[in-house]
Amino acid sequence: xxxxxxxxxxxxxxxxxxxxxxxxxxxxxxxxxxxxxxxxxxxxxxxxxxxxxxxxxxxxxxxxxxxxxxxxxxxxxxxxxxxxxxxxxxxxxxxxxxxxxxxxxxxxxxxxxxxxxxxxxxxxxxxxxxxxxxxxxxxxxxxxxxxxxxxxxxxxxxxxxxxxxxxxxxxxxxxxxxxxxxxxxxxxxxxxxxxxxxxxxxxxxxxxxxxxxxxxxxxxxxxxxxxxxxxxxxxxxxxxxxxxxxxxxxxxxxxxxxxxxxxxxxxxxxxxxxxxxxxxxxxxxxxxxxxxxxxxxxxxxxxxxxxxxxxxxxxxxxxxxxxxxxxxxxxxxxxxxxxxxxxxxxxxxxxxxxxxxxxxxxxxxxxxxxxxxxxxxxxxxxxxxxxxxxxxxxxxxxxxxxxxxxxxxxxxxxxxxxxxxxxxxxxxxxxxxxxxxxxxxxxxxxxxxxxxxxxxxxxxxxxxxxxxxxxxxxxxxxxxxxxxxxxxxxxxxxx
Numbered sequence: 001x002x003x004x005x006x007x008x009x010x011x012x013x014x015x016x017x018x019x020x021x022x023x024x025x026x027x028x029x030x031x032x033x034x035x036x037x038x039x040x041x042x043x044x045x046x047x048x049x050x051x052x053x054x055x056x057x058x059x060x061x062x063x064x065x066x067x068x069x070x071x072x073x074x075x076x077x078x079x080x081x082x083x084x085x086x087x088x089x090x091x092x093x094x095x096x097x098x099x100x101x102x103x104x105x106x107x108x109x110x111x112x113x114x115x116x117x118x119x120x121x122x123x124x125x126x127x128x129x130x131x132x133x134x135x136x137x138x139x140x141x142x143x144x145x146x147x148x149x150x151x152x153x154x155x156x157x158x159x160x161x162x163x164x165x166x167x168x169x170x171x172x173x174x175x176x177x178x179x180x181x182x183x184x185x186x187x188x189x190x191x192x193x194x195x196x197x198x199x200x201x202x203x204x205x206x207x208x209x210x211x212x213x214x215x216x217x218x219x220x221x222x223x224x225x226x227x228x229x230x231x232x233x234x235x236x237x238x239x240x241x242x243x244x245x246x247x248x249x250x251x252x253x254x255x256x257x258x259x260x261x262x263x264x265x266x267x268x269x270x271x272x273x274x275x276x277x278x279x280x281x282x283x284x285x286x287x288x289x290x291x292x293x294x295x296x297x298x299x300x301x302x303x304x305x306x307x308x309x310x311x312x313x314x315x316x317x318x319x320x321x322x323x324x325x326x327x328x329x330x331x332x333x334x335x336x337x338x339x340x341x342x343x344x345x346x347x348x349x350x351x352x353x354x355x356x357x358x359x360x361x362x363x364x365x366x367x368x369x370x371x372x373x374x375x376x377x378x379x380x381x382x383x384x385x386x387x388x389x390x391x392x393x394x395x396x397x398x399x400x401x402x403x404x405x406x407x408x409x410x411x412x413x414x415x416x417x418x419x420x421x422x423x424x425x426x427x428x429x430x431x432x433x434x435x436x437x438x439x440x441x442x443x444x445x446x447x448x449x450x451x452x453x454x455x456x457x458x459x460x461x462x463x464x465x466x467x468x469x470x471x472x473x474x475x476x477x478x479x480x481x482x483x484x485x486x487x488x489x490x491x492x493x494x495x
Contacts, residue, residue: 034215039228039237043196043221049178051123055162060487061201063184064165068156073316074400076156080166089151094144100208102168103182103189110139116166127163129398153437154399161398187212187490213493232470239478243468245302258466259480262313262396267460268389272420275338276387280331282457287330288363291462298351304464309450310395310402311464313482316443333364341386343374353390381418389418403433410453419458426452
């Protein structure tokens with residue numbers, strides 16, 4: 001099993017045979033041996049518009065590019081912008097890379113950048129990365145000035161979102177529709193989309209960076225996990241994303257890579273009332289639950305025991321997190337009755353709930369479960385109807401920064417505050433993290449906010465999930481990216 005040192009999916013029903021429906025029989029260019037065949041989980045849901053979550057497909061196929069990229073720690077690196085400077089509290093000036101051609105032959109210019117950013121700001125719905133953000137852009141020569149309504153130290157990181165990928169002006173229609181076919185700037189040009197079944201990309205020989213080693217990509221959308229895993233075994237695909245844990249054992253371990261995901265399974269303990277309003281009772285829950293037992297028994301060892309709310313998908317947390325002191329001592333359960341809630345949409349969570357129930361009963365609690373589909377339980381969870389709620393939660397979204405998660409889940413005004421936590425120390429720590437500059441200062445503030453949350457035991461992290469990627473033995477240099485922004489690069493090829 002290979003583990004990379006660096007670097008939420010909903011299955012959409014699709015009428016495919018169990019064996020899958022695979023592309024590549026009539027590749028546009030290059031012999032079949034020069035092309036990379038990919039089996040992906042989700043078909044496009046929004047016509048591959050970059051202002052939606054479909055943008056991540058364009059990014060993973062290396063066809064659409066952003067002004068800024070991120071390293072493993074979330075630091076901003078040059079992309080289609082070569083550098084940037086903060087010129088005021090609310091303004092940033094970026095230099096547009098020269099010599100870049102879009103796939104339609106037009107040039108990357110500052111005006112093209114402004115066109116994309118302006119349309120993104122007016123899109124309905126807005127790209128997720130711009131939720132709550134008022135952003136405007138203005139061109140002058142090869143410079144673009146990006147201005148926000150309020151100070152935002154994360155503007156460069158926001159511009160790394162695949163939802164803000166820069167396409168040729170010809171991609172954008174007057175009715176608001178966006179067509180990414182032949183309008184990107186990456187090493188592969190999208191030449192054909194076969195509805196929700198396939199996509200075809202060819203090498204773009206006019207690429208400004210390193211020329212792609214593969215002649216092209218033949219993408220198939222295969223929602224069935226068994227078929228997707230089997231596609232690598234049978235040779236129908238070279239790369240299969242998101243292999244189910246149940247199928248991983250059927251593949252050669254040498255073909256698998258487990259990629260840490262920025263997703264944490266957490267016990268949200270209700271601080272509003274009931275037994276969990278007592279900090280000592282929350283501490284008793286924390287002490288009773290054995291996360292390692294859950295990782296081994298439910299996830300077959302294919303997850304990481306949580307050391308905090310933020311996991312190894314953010315590598316800097318591992319080395320920079322300090323041991324947590326001043327924790328509340330566990331109290332006695334005294335037979336207190338509690339209800340555990342979770343949902344069936346993620347198959348592992350009901351199993352997790354059963355193990356948690358057993359351990360809490362061993363600790364002296366009286367426990368019952370309430371397990372439903374997520375659509376039928378979310379509102380009750382947010383309303384505080386459960387003493388313990390088990391949730392698999394993404395901790396990092398488009399900007400590569402977890403502060404928004406900490407605010408939404410654990411502050412007094414948080415929009416997703418299942419625990420009902422309202423702690424002045426937590427709010428102050430999260431506010432400090434929000435205002436900190438990107439880099440070491442912000443990382444330290446984020447870990448201080450995480451520690452403040454953990455001291456309350458309102459959230460008891462259990463584990464951090466991994467995603468399993470299968471690569472055929474002849475695949476060279478595929479990307480393993482916890483943010484799911486990259487799957488192939490210019491270097492990816494078949495030997």
